[in-house]
Amino acid sequence: MVETSDEWIRTRTGMRERRIAAPGQGASDLAVAAARGALRAAELDADKLELIIVATFTPDRPLPATACYVQRKLGATNAAGFDLSIACTGFINALMTADSLVAGGMFRNALVIGTEVMSSVTDYQDRDSCVLFGDAAGAAVVGADASEGQILDHVVKIDGQGTEMISIPSGGSAAPLTADRLEARENFLRLSGRQVFKFAVNAIGDVVGEILLRNGYTIADVDLFVPHQANLRIIEAAATRLGIDMDRVIVNIDRYGNTSAASVPLALDEAASTGRLKRGDLVCLVAFGAGLSWGATLLRW
Numbered sequence: 001m002v003e004t005s006d007e008w009i010r011t012r013t014g015m016r017e018r019r020i021a022a023p024g025q026g027a028s029d030l031a032v033a034a035a036r037g038a039l040r041a042a043e044l045d046a047d048k049l050e051l052i053i054v055a056t057f058t059p060d061r062p063l064p065a066t067a068c069y070v071q072r073k074l075g076a077t078n079a080a081g082f083d084l085s086i087a088c089t090g091f092i093n094a095l096m097t098a099d100s101l102v103a104g105g106m107f108r109n110a111l112v113i114g115t116e117v118m119s120s121v122t123d124y125q126d127r128d129s130c131v132l133f134g135d136a137a138g139a140a141v142v143g144a145d146a147s148e149g150q151i152l153d154h155v156v157k158i159d160g161q162g163t164e165m166i167s168i169p170s171g172g173s174a175a176p177l178t179a180d181r182l183e184a185r186e187n188f189l190r191l192s193g194r195q196v197f198k199f200a201v202n203a204i205g206d207v208v209g210e211i212l213l214r215n216g217y218t219i220a221d222v223d224l225f226v227p228h229q230a231n232l233r234i235i236e237a238a239a240t241r242l243g244i245d246m247d248r249v250i251v252n253i254d255r256y257g258n259t260s261a262a263s264v265p266l267a268l269d270e271a272a273s274t275g276r277l278k279r280g281d282l283v284c285l286v287a288f289g290a291g292l293s294w295g296a297t298l299l300r301w
């Protein structure tokens, strides 16, 4: 499709494979598959679910919220829900929201989903971006029982000075899609890769440092880091800068590419299902992306 090579992609990004949704498969379809796994793991029936938060910037449709499709498909007849859009930091922000609402007593449990059909916003004529993205969903259930592990803290940030660094130029209210804008392919994601790379390495250091400091931990205390999977070199550069050895870092970018809001829960699930996580482990989730936005969550597994 574009002038690139397997060698370039592997060495510059660490990606070898990625998943692409079937035609007509929307963010809610991927979300429901992940949600069923999370409900099973939490031993929670769908009709006992009280809240569904769907982090995505590739919703099934502009209206209604993808959470409504997910609620219907799951049969979660007693759940409230909404979508949350902050790109690759979506899962961290959704987890923070769910955690606060459950801790505050508003809901007894919440299903948090990160789901993206990145292929629907990828311009396969743009080699700067088209090699990077894959489709996926991941999910978690947040409950009030601290004996099942505990979410300790969140740090989230945005910087609107960086809105142009990663964006979909048209299709929103400020620039509705017209024939001209479609012709100019403005319905697809555009990014300034090199600038984002630099921002990302700093962003990881920023929020990981802050969340550990304010909770009285050091890098050495963390059993597992679960970073957003945008580029293996970003993860390695941030790890080197923070003094983290890579065997405490989950990497699965080689098989999925960058799946935006799905990336962190997907990696977390892989860590849990492959036995890399033990009960009581201190885990640091960290993500960054369009906005600019970045954030971290600290939890006891």
Ligand SMILES: CC(C)(COP(=O)(O)OP(=O)(O)OC[C@H]1O[C@@H](n2cnc3c(N)ncnc32)[C@H](O)[C@@H]1OP(=O)(O)O)[C@@H](O)C(=O)NCCC(=O)NCCS
Residues within 6 Å of the ligand: 003, 004, 005, 008, 009, 012, 013, 088, 127, 128, 129, 131, 132, 166, 191, 192, 193, 194, 195, 196, 197, 230, 231, 258, 288, 289, 290
């Ligand atoms: C995009 C990214 C992989 C590019 O890697 P990089 O090392 O920064 O590469 P550069 O942008 O410096 O480009 C190096 C060269 O490769 C070329 N190149 C870019 N994409 C290419 C591709 N798919 N295949 C082959 N060559 C490519 C560039 O044109 C450039 O050529 P030049 O040196 O002749 O100008 C990397 O910057 C990245 O991962 N950035 C963050 C990604 C991102 O924004 N994700 C979304 C938000 S989380």
